[in-house]
Amino acid sequence: MSRERVLELIDTQSGGDVSRIVTSGIAPLPGKSALEKARYLQSEGDGLRRLLLSEPYGDPAMSVDLIVEPGHPEAQAGYIIMEAMGYPMYSGSNTICAATALLQTGAIPMREGRQDVVLESPAGLARITARNTNGRVESITTQGEPAYVAERGLSVDVPYYGAVKFDLVWSGAYFAMVDASHHDFLLTGEEEIALTAFGDAFVRAARPGLRQEHPSLGDVGPLPFVHFMGPVRKLDDGKVESRSATYVHPGVICRSPTGTGTSARLALMAGQGDIGPGDTLETISPRENRFLGTVGSQARVGDFPAWNSTITGRARLMAHSRIVVDLDDPLVDASDLENVLTPGP
Numbered sequence: 001m002s003r004e005r006v007l008e009l010i011d012t013q014s015g016g017d018v019s020r021i022v023t024s025g026i027a028p029l030p031g032k033s034a035l036e037k038a039r040y041l042q043s044e045g046d047g048l049r050r051l052l053l054s055e056p057y058g059d060p061a062m063s064v065d066l067i068v069e070p071g072h073p074e075a076q077a078g079y080i081i082m083e084a085m086g087y088p089m090y091s092g093s094n095t096i097c098a099a100t101a102l103l104q105t106g107a108i109p110m111r112e113g114r115q116d117v118v119l120e121s122p123a124g125l126a127r128i129t130a131r132n133t134n135g136r137v138e139s140i141t142t143q144g145e146p147a148y149v150a151e152r153g154l155s156v157d158v159p160y161y162g163a164v165k166f167d168l169v170w171s172g173a174y175f176a177m178v179d180a181s182h183h184d185f186l187l188t189g190e191e192e193i194a195l196t197a198f199g200d201a202f203v204r205a206a207r208p209g210l211r212q213e214h215p216s217l218g219d220v221g222p223l224p225f226v227h228f229m230g231p232v233r234k235l236d237d238g239k240v241e242s243r244s245a246t247y248v249h250p251g252v253i254c255r256s257p258t259g260t261g262t263s264a265r266l267a268l269m270a271g272q273g274d275i276g277p278g279d280t281l282e283t284i285s286p287r288e289n290r291f292l293g294t295v296g297s298q299a300r301v302g303d304f305p306a307w308n309s310t311i312t313g314r315a316r317l318m319a320h321s322r323i324v325v326d327l328d329d330p331l332v333d334a335s336d337l338e339n340v341l342t343p344g345p
Helices: 034-044 047-052 092-104 189-206 259-271
Strands: 004-014 017-024 063-068 077-082 113-121 124-133 136-143 147-158 162-170 174-179 225-234 240-248 280-284 290-301 304-313 315-326
Touching (some): 034 063, 047 077, 063 092, 077 092, 092 113, 092 124, 092 304, 092 315, 147 259, 162 259, 174 259, 240 259, 259 290
Parallel strands (some): 077 113, 240 280
Antiparallel strands (some): 004 017, 004 315, 124 136, 136 304, 147 162, 162 174
């Protein structure tokens, strides 16, 4: 039997963050929901994530989205998100990319104009509005699970940086929300290396003892993200914008402002009374890419007051490819890949 396996991929980007959409080559995963399938993949087939996010096949700054059968009757497709830090439950940029790829390839039949799509992430349903023109997706607006402030006013002593104050917010994953101005960051492209070093040191110091339970999802793992918040700037039309940067542990500064980071910021601001339903915040990444966040209705997650929100952005398809994985290649860690790859001929 051949020791070669073939995967079919669609490479996309939203706000500069690359998402590799895996469309075939993976055997059906056990589980009734995207969450159950993600947890199986994490425990029995993590080699897929390592393979596609590591040299020679990929890069840790990318994300991978595996398209799976949904468990919820409303969903048209399911997807599992894989990043350098592991398996986030939800991601705005990955949702924008996955929805765009599914529509533009016809996996979900595209309609001209406004089109509603429902995808199933491990966190639950992502309700999506696509705007389509001449066979292209011009924008995606996605609403994931409600975001909530889990803890305010935390502080940790970080070696070489001193005391760092932060708030802990859930928006598909836990984010440590750090005021960038307190640490003299302007959140420009020239600061990416410094932001990465700060984020790495902060996460290593903050993780011990930090909350990692979600009221309905259970243990969601150690802190994966730091969101650096710049000052809020009011525009003439009454809207507001803010520079931002998201650090993904280990060692990645996102090219986009990140959808979940923006949702976390909206929940933090709404909880403080700074913005309310219908208000928008446009976040700007160090590479000048933008997402638009809009505050929605109030909600509850367990005992926590929470906020719904939507993120609007655009994705572009960059490549369609078939990659060959030789399980005998010494550069391929095949220890658990055979658990999930479709057998060769």
